[in-house]
Amino acid sequence: MENLRSLFQVMTRRFGLLNKNCCSVGGCDISLIQSHILYEIDNQHNPSMQQIADSLGTDITTFSRQVQSLMKMNLVKKTPDPADKRISILSLTAEGKYIAGSIDQQMNAFLQEVFSQMNEFEKETVIRSIHLLNNAMSKSSACCKPFQG
Amino acid sequence: MENLRSLFQVMTRRFGLLNKNCCSVGGCDISLIQSHILYEIDNQHNPSMQQIADSLGTDITTFSRQVQSLMKMNLVKKTPDPADKRISILSLTAEGKYIAGSIDQQMNAFLQEVFSQMNEFEKETVIRSIHLLNNAMSKSSACCKPFQG
DNA sequence: TAATTTTACTTGCAAAATACAAGTATTTAC
DNA sequence: GTAAATACTTGTATTTTGCAAGTAAAATTA
Numbered sequence: 530m531e532n533l534r535s536l537f538q539v540m541t542r543r544f545g546l547l548n549k550n551c552c553s554v555g556g557c558d559i560s561l562i563q564s565h566i567l568y569e570i571d572n573q574h575n576p577s578m579q580q581i582a583d584s585l586g587t588d589i590t591t592f593s594r595q596v597q598s599l600m601k602m603n604l605v606k607k608t609p610d611p612a613d614k615r616i617s618i619l620s621l622t623a624e625g626k627y628i629a630g631s632i633d634q635q636m637n638a639f640l641q642e643v644f645s646q647m648n649e650f651e652k653e654t655v656i657r658s659i660h661l662l663n664n665a666m667s668k669s670s671a672c673c674k675p676f677q678g
Numbered sequence: 679m680e681n682l683r684s685l686f687q688v689m690t691r692r693f694g695l696l697n698k699n700c701c702s703v704g705g706c707d708i709s710l711i712q713s714h715i716l717y718e719i720d721n722q723h724n725p726s727m728q729q730i731a732d733s734l735g736t737d738i739t740t741f742s743r744q745v746q747s748l749m750k751m752n753l754v755k756k757t758p759d760p761a762d763k764r765i766s767i768l769s770l771t772a773e774g775k776y777i778a779g780s781i782d783q784q785m786n787a788f789l790q791e792v793f794s795q796m797n798e799f800e801k802e803t804v805i806r807s808i809h810l811l812n813n814a815m816s817k818s819s820a821c822c823k824p825f826q827g
Numbered sequence: 828t829a830a831t832t833t834t835a836c837t838t839g840c841a842a843a844a845t846a847c848a849a850g851t852a853t854t855t856a857c
Numbered sequence: 858g859t860a861a862a863t864a865c866t867t868g869t870a871t872t873t874t875g876c877a878a879g880t881a882a883a884a885t886t887a
Contacts, residue, residue, distance in 0.1 A: 533793070534785040536808045538717060541690040541697075543815045546735045562873085568687060579835060586695045588875050593837060595873090615835040615882045636683040639818070644682070646814040658807035659685045665795040666692045669788070711844085728864060740845050742866060747843095764853045764864040 547639055554631045557602070562587070566595060567629040570605065570619045577616045578607075604628060696788055703780040706751070711736070715744060716778040719754065719768045726765045727756075753777055 549561050559567070562585075569581045576584075582592035596619065599605035604625035610616035621629060644652050698710050708716070711734075718730045725733075731741035745768065748754035753774035759765035770778060793801050 531805075532782070532786065533789040533805075534782055535721065536805065536812065537693050537785075537789065539812050540808055540815070541693045542714075542733075543812070544686050544690045545694075549735055560872095565687075565691075572684065577835075585691070586698055589836070590838085590876080591874055597837095613835085613883070617836075633681070633683055636686075637681065640682040640686065643811070643814045643818045646817055647810060651810055654803060655807040655810055656680075656682075656685065658804040659689055661796060661800055661804055662792070663685065663688050663692070665792045666689070668795055669792045709843090726864080736844095737846050738865070739847080739867085743844085746866095762854070762864085766865075 547636065551632055551635050551639070554628050557628060559628060559632070562595060563599060563604075564629075564632050566592075566599065567604065567621065567625060567632070570621055571626070571629045575618050575620075577610070577618060579616075581619060599625070696785065700781055700784045700788070703777050706777060708777060708781070711744060712748060712753075713778075713781050715741075715748065716753065716770065716774060716781070719770055720775070720778045724767050724769075726759070726767060728765075730768060748774070 548564065551564070553559065565585055566581060569584050570576060573580060573584070578592065578596065579589060582589045585592070587595075596605060596607070600607065603622055606620050606622050606625075607617040608620065610618050644655070647655065697713065700713070702708070714734055715730060718733050719725060722729060722733070727741060727745065728738060731738045734741070736744075745754060745756070749756065752771055755769050755771050755774075756766040757769065759767050793804070796804065
């Protein structure tokens, strides 16, 4: 079989570059990691610090400081979990939601452009394929966990 | 249409995490960026510093220092371009090739595992889809270039 | 219920990554 | 033949990173 990794490497690098260039919203400069954090907070249900840090594969100490920055920028809010006082629930402020939405729009506009090069059938095939992939990855033991050792 | 960005974000995050955890080869610890550099040098034809830096979207000054590290680790070699003395051609040493190959193997093993969850038809569809995507992305103006502004 | 362990997070530090400014050397353009 | 552009390196300052070590709260155990 052909080199699968190459295929994925090329694809994810391109998407990553896009992501990297996509994070300036109305004078407010957002770093790539910050944009990822906003995205995850926006897309998980009442997430804790630990949950988001795990999703992103960043150390919790690094993450803790990143959240501090985002709070200073007034994009993210921390609320103590009433049921467990150790836990901080993360959410976006109104401004944070606006920024996250704006990035989302830019990314989607780009992806629309990419997909506009395909016909209807190809589009559907590709989208279904990514669903398949995401599903398979989520079932895989190796995915998203450090290799032991 | 559904949120395309979400689909891609999930997929590329998972692949990225894998990449991140995939870089330890026989006691030799390779960072994610370093692994990307090795990959690009291995997969481009007689690449210059600038070419690889551009491919990865890193500043040339940062990249210059990263190459210095990799040369100290004896994984990468610089050769002056005979036709243009300003240019340095990058290549992998034998050890660099071994490391790059080893990472490639680990990544492919993981991807095999992921694909093992699909039937033959699904596999082919997914692989063809990624080809389609990479093609479309390479044609897109927005891809891999900074947004103006 | 008291002592121990685990979990969720924060801060101290030191190392690494980053990028802008300014440099050198070579090549291209006029 | 001078000016401009290109390919890279180094100085410096900032940011990001993560381990170690801390606090505080919850879960487990005795």
